[in-house]
Amino acid sequence: MKTLFKTAFILTAIALIHSCAPKAPANKAGIDPQAFNKVIDGKQVSLVTLTNKNGLEMTVTNYGAKVVSLMVPDKNGEMADIVLGFNNIDDYQKFKPYFGAAIGRYGNRIANGEFTLNGEVYHLAKNDGNNHLHGGIKGFNAVVWDMKKVDDHTVKFTYVSKDGEEGYPGELTVHMTYQLTDDNEFKINYEATTDKPTVLNLTHHSYFNLHGEGTETINDLVLYINADNFTPTDSGLIPTGEIIPVAGTPMDFTTPTEIGQRIDADYEPLILGHGYDHNYVLNQEEPKTMVLAATVYDPASGRYMEVHTDEPAIQFYGGNFLDGTVVGKSGIAYPYRSALCLETQHYPDSPNKPNFPSTVLNPGETYTHTCIYKFDVK
Ligand code: GLA
Secondary structure: OHHHHHHHHHHHHHHHHHHHOOOOOOOOOOOOHHHHOEEEOOEEEOEEEEEOOOOOEEEEEOEOOEEEEEEEEOOOOOEEEOEOOOOOHHHHHHOOOOOOEEEOOEOOEEHHHEEEEOOEEEEOOOOEOOEEEOOOOOOHHHOEOEEEEEEOOEEEEEEEEOOOHHHOOOOEEEEEEEEEOOOOEEEEEEEEEEOOOEEOEOEEEOOEOOOOOOOOOOOOOEEEEOOOEEEOEOOOOOEOOOOEEOOOOOOOOOOOEEHHHHOOOOOHHHHHOOOOEEEEEOOOOOOOOOEEEEEEEOOOOOEEEEEEEOOOEEEEEOOOOOOOOOEOOOOOEOOOOOOEEEEEEOOOOHHHOOOOOOOEEOOOOOEEEEEEEEEEEO
8 A cells, every 4th residue: 555655656757757857849930730620621730840950940830831931040049930921730720921921823923813824715813903822721831741750850741632622723743852961951942843834933031131030121131133134014013024123223133232222212113013023034045954043141141042944033022011011930020021922933824934034844744943042141
């Protein structure tokens, strides 16, 4: 009897100590994986953490294949979460600024929500005024992907988009790999195949702020874009079809320049875009070769990011639609222009612009796309 009491006492004590001991945080960003534990569309949603040998850390969820947090050091080794986002799945379902999301089937806009392919007209949702944006009402940012963590650095996503989904033809199978490499790269590899001719333009929509998410502005960051030309738009942000030089205009980032320096210039494309929200045509000698597309530098923290891709273009979006109403993961409302997206892609509205590089994918072909965001300090 005595031994029984003693054992019970010891067990209770152990249980008590265990429940009082502070739990080791699941990740440096302080994102609780339990807050992502939800069944959506009959599929389990969760959060996984990727790390590398230098202490960088990224959390991702399979709801929209979203990057939820990305911890990178500054020049003193101080870590900060440099992407906008939420700390729970409900907020991701409620708000739609595409924070950290995979975008598809078509990144950016398709005019009037329609296009013609092989003589057939296809009608898509008009979810941005009269136009179609980022794959429609339920784009790849709002579906549950199959997710498999391969190792500490790597997570693989798969999504099969049904024939006719959001109006697009063909059953489309998409594979994406997110990797946090020991070279401090966040690397995305895309692959897709279709069973009918279709159009496709996948991209990634992390909102970066190298000062750390929740800080005031990105207009003091220094940006370089390896593009001599861009595609001007109308007021609905649909390309006019022209490809024009950036030289001599406030669009020119071929030498590193502070983002805010010319943002209020009296220049029509900037006025129509409400700031920077443009597709830059990358200087690329051969199609499908990797180029340095852009760099971003924060002189204050020393954080430096490079973007590399084999896609022909990059959308530079300066957070013009952030309006201080959406409260992010650290309890701070995200201010106007407090993050930027650099979306490697084909040009917006290519299905309606025969002079733009084609976004058609046929059965038997494989779409591939690599995008690398590489972090360093200077
Ligand atoms: C893209 C577009 C912007 C805007 C954002 C989402 O980057 O270029 O015009 O639609 O997505 O708010």
